[in-house]
Amino acid sequence: MSGPLLVLANLAGLLGVIGVVVLLVRLGSYMLRLALGRNGHRRLANLTARALMYTAAAVALLPLSLVLLFTVTKGLPAITHIEFFVNVERPVGIPGAGIAHAFVGTIVMVGIASLLAIPVGVVSGVQLVEYGTGRLGDTVRLACDVLVGIPSIVIGLFVYALIVERFKFSGYSASVALAVLMLPVVVRTTEAAVALVPGTLREAGLALGLPRWRVSLQLILPAAIPGVVTGALLAVARAAGETAPLLFTAFGNRFLSFDPSKAMSALPLIVYRDALTPYPDLVETAWGAALVLVLLTLLVNVASRLALRRQIRLAGQI
Amino acid sequence: MGMADAAAPARPVRIPDRFRTVTTAVSLAAPLALGAAVLVVATTALPAIRHFGPGFLVARDWNPVTQSFGALPFVYGTVVTSFLALAMALPVGIGVAVFLAEQGLVRTRTAIGVGVELLAAIPSVVYGIWGLYVLAPWLLVHVSRPLSERLSSVPFFEGPARQTNILIASVVLAVMILPTLSSISRDVIRAVPGGLREASVAAGATWWETIWKVVLPAGRSGIFGATVLAMGRALGETMAVTMTIGNRPEILPTLLAPAYTLASVIANEFTEATGQLYSSALIELGLVLMLVTLTVNVLALLLVRSVSREARA
Numbered sequence: 001m002s003g004p005l006l007v008l009a010n011l012a013g014l015l016g017v018i019g020v021v022v023l024l025v026r027l028g029s030y031m032l033r034l035a036l037g038r039n040g041h042r043r044l045a046n047l048t049a050r051a052l053m054y055t056a057a058a059v060a061l062l063p064l065s066l067v068l069l070f071t072v073t074k075g076l077p078a079i080t081h082i083e084f085f086v087n088v089e090r091p092v093g094i095p096g097a098g099i100a101h102a103f104v105g106t107i108v109m110v111g112i113a114s115l116l117a118i119p120v121g122v123v124s125g126v127q128l129v130e131y132g133t134g135r136l137g138d139t140v141r142l143a144c145d146v147l148v149g150i151p152s153i154v155i156g157l158f159v160y161a162l163i164v165e166r167f168k169f170s171g172y173s174a175s176v177a178l179a180v181l182m183l184p185v186v187v188r189t190t191e192a193a194v195a196l197v198p199g200t201l202r203e204a205g206l207a208l209g210l211p212r213w214r215v216s217l218q219l220i221l222p223a224a225i226p227g228v229v230t231g232a233l234l235a236v237a238r239a240a241g242e243t244a245p246l247l248f249t250a251f252g253n254r255f256l257s258f259d260p261s262k263a264m265s266a267l268p269l270i271v272y273r274d275a276l277t278p279y280p281d282l283v284e285t286a287w288g289a290a291l292v293l294v295l296l297t298l299l300v301n302v303a304s305r306l307a308l309r310r311q312i313r314l315a316g317q318i
Numbered sequence: 319m320g321m322a323d324a325a326a327p328a329r330p331v332r333i334p335d336r337f338r339t340v341t342t343a344v345s346l347a348a349p350l351a352l353g354a355a356v357l358v359v360a361t362t363a364l365p366a367i368r369h370f371g372p373g374f375l376v377a378r379d380w381n382p383v384t385q386s387f388g389a390l391p392f393v394y395g396t397v398v399t400s401f402l403a404l405a406m407a408l409p410v411g412i413g414v415a416v417f418l419a420e421q422g423l424v425r426t427r428t429a430i431g432v433g434v435e436l437l438a439a440i441p442s443v444v445y446g447i448w449g450l451y452v453l454a455p456w457l458l459v460h461v462s463r464p465l466s467e468r469l470s471s472v473p474f475f476e477g478p479a480r481q482t483n484i485l486i487a488s489v490v491l492a493v494m495i496l497p498t499l500s501s502i503s504r505d506v507i508r509a510v511p512g513g514l515r516e517a518s519v520a521a522g523a524t525w526w527e528t529i530w531k532v533v534l535p536a537g538r539s540g541i542f543g544a545t546v547l548a549m550g551r552a553l554g555e556t557m558a559v560t561m562t563i564g565n566r567p568e569i570l571p572t573l574l575a576p577a578y579t580l581a582s583v584i585a586n587e588f589t590e591a592t593g594q595l596y597s598s599a600l601i602e603l604g605l606v607l608m609l610v611t612l613t614v615n616v617l618a619l620l621l622v623r624s625v626s627r628e629a630r631a
Contacts, residue, residue, distance in 0.1 A: 011472075014472070043524065045526055045527075046526040049526035050525065053413045053417045056412075056414050056416075057413065057414050057418070057430050059410055060430070061430060061433045063493040064433050064436060064437050064440075066448075066452070067445065067448050070448055070452045071444060120347045123341050123344045124341070124347060124348060126341060127344065127345040131338055131341070132345075136342070139349055140346070142616075143351075143352045144348045145615070145619050146352060146615050146616060146619070147348055147352050147355075149551070149612070149615035149618075150554070150612065150615075151554025151555070151556060151607055151608070151611055153554070153556045153604070154355070154359065154604050154608045155355065157362075157584065158358050160588075161358050161359065161362040162354070162358050183347060183348055187348055211337070213336075241443070241444075243441070243442060244442075244556040244585055247585055268443045271444065272443050272557060275450060275451070275561065276450075283451070286447055287451075293441055293443075293444060294444055297440065298436065305432070
């Protein structure tokens, strides 16, 4: 048989199989209806649906456990050597390679990005609660929500065209890109946390004759601090795991460098570049760096959840 | 004269609120960053836009040596992987959302909710290395090869199965967008007024009939918004896809062969792009990606917002 005929024959066969299955299911449901009584099929549908929902919940946890399991088992051999945290990259085949340079790079770049994004974000969040009822406030909110959705690689291109093209690859440019990614997260979580603070606190402050700025910065903001910290931590975790915008800003560096005006390495860059090499020891380094990254982000996430729980308890007390 | 002044009704004195001025100026940072990003990327893409015109979007060729660049293979790869990921994640995501929005079993539900949200915390590049070294070999042996051997004449499964292909990239993407889908859908389902449920149950509907015929239709636009938001996430996802899709700028009518996406080609080739036209073409791809995700996100936001406004009303 020639090609098109074979396709036709196959499709016909497939249709036949589907038809038989449909028929069998119909027949089965009819017999069940007879066997189960008047509302039997409804009860059956209910049971099946409930089972399916519970299965969905179980299925959703499967990838998380698989990712964690394999990252831990494949990354542990690498990170159990102390050299892993002390040394820098070594040529292929020479043992004792480490990720110290990437660790330093991530901390320096995320640190600078936090210094840029967190103060601006917190002030913007406070502004949205205090004065953000008009059209300008809506614009800021919309801009934040849209900015969160812009792919990080495009932000990388933006910072490349804005800064790197005029100067060179540097840790500073990477920090700017990360700050742009962190800013909307900090703004919206700060806004949500500050809005949770009961209005009576503000009224009490204003009634005492405190100026507006003291009420918002010294009264309202401290009451919302756990929520603000949560937002900042989530933003830091997001920034630490970002890879795409670093490709054309920090670029990567094989040596230990504390100087953000030059190219720097970062943990996610190590995972990406080493994982794609054909050398087993580099792949092992990549798994080790991935494990460190996962531990860092999970730690920050758990910490932020605890902070949020405090916020909720605090809001209950006031 | 002084008397007349005193008699006039006191005009409210506007105290200059310097706190307001300063904070408002600071809060403009986010809109400014967004505007600058759109502007800078668009102007840097100008040389390519001028050189290729609108034909860039439908040209199939991508050859840096001959300086001929077209976006179609990347648009194809991006769209196909995103839709496939959505098709896989949507049923599971809504199932999880329905499960999480139910009453009772608080501990179990909280644990599963936290677990799903932690999926969103894992960095993209970790999904990439996991997809490349764990999921891809498994899928090749247990899914891709059997599919290509048994259903080779069915469209989508033609040709030999490769380890890195559209299918694996879509599966990884599906995992990554699951938290977006389920946590927003859960909030939407919770926002459905309780009276609707109660009325439905009082009318004799089963639990499932209430969910399927009352709750989900009531939250339709919000769930659609969550879907669109997840779509935006999938369209722009870079590292995990770059590491699993195989990176070949071809349009093959099968899910088992390598392909390429807009974000991956930028990640792979931008630092090595020689010549202004090449890098400008890559930035134009970035511009396309940005405009698409921007549109998708605004659409999703409007949908989700309309729901929360209804819920408040």
